[in-house]
Amino acid sequence: MSEILDLAKTLERKSKQRAERSEVILENAFNEHEQHIKAALQKKRVKISNVISQDRSYAEKQSTLLKRAVLRTWIWLPITLITVLILAWGIAWGQGKLIERNWQTISEQNRTIEKLKSQGGNIQISNCDNRTCVQIDESAGAYQDGYRIPQGY
Structure with missing residues (x-):
């Protein structure tokens, strides 16, 4: 019986050693796999980060261009408005002067008509x-x- 017991102990010891070796091999394989996954994830993170950075840079450029376009519009709007107002004022002033000259001419003509009437007109x-x-x-x-x-x- 002692042989069976020795065999059982030997078998148990070998099983433990195999189990420990399997555990170490699995742990090493798992660690290696984990390192590969981490490296792949790091590469993807860097790639995504670069794409986001490029998109952000593009968006900032587009935003700057849009701000410039809006600013140009807001700069030209008052300039155009002021120009139109000045032109309208100039036209109104010119028309006022023309009306004044015409009024004076009509007044002179009326005076002349009255004078001619009094002299046989x-x-x-x-x-x-x-x-x-x-x-x-x-x-x-x-x-x-x-x-x-x-x-x-």
Whole structure:
């Protein structure tokens, strides 16, 4: 029986040694696999980080371009508005001056008309047989040397 017991102890010891060796081999394989996974993950992290950095840089460039475009629009808007207002004011001023000159001309013409009326401006001049003729006021009578007063004076 002692042989069986020795065999059992030997078998148990060899099983423990095999189990320990298997455990060490599995642990080494697991550690090696873990290192490969970590390295692959690190590579992916660096790659993704670079892509994000490039995208962020691109987005910042696009944002800067958009800000410049908006700024240019906001710069030109007041300049255009001020230019239009100045042009409108200039046109209104010019029209005012034109109206003032026309008003003065009309006033002068009205004064001239009144002066002419007072000096016989209501006389109707016509054409009689290709000669100039006027209507005569018969009720005014005749003056020396055959002069007569035209009608409307």
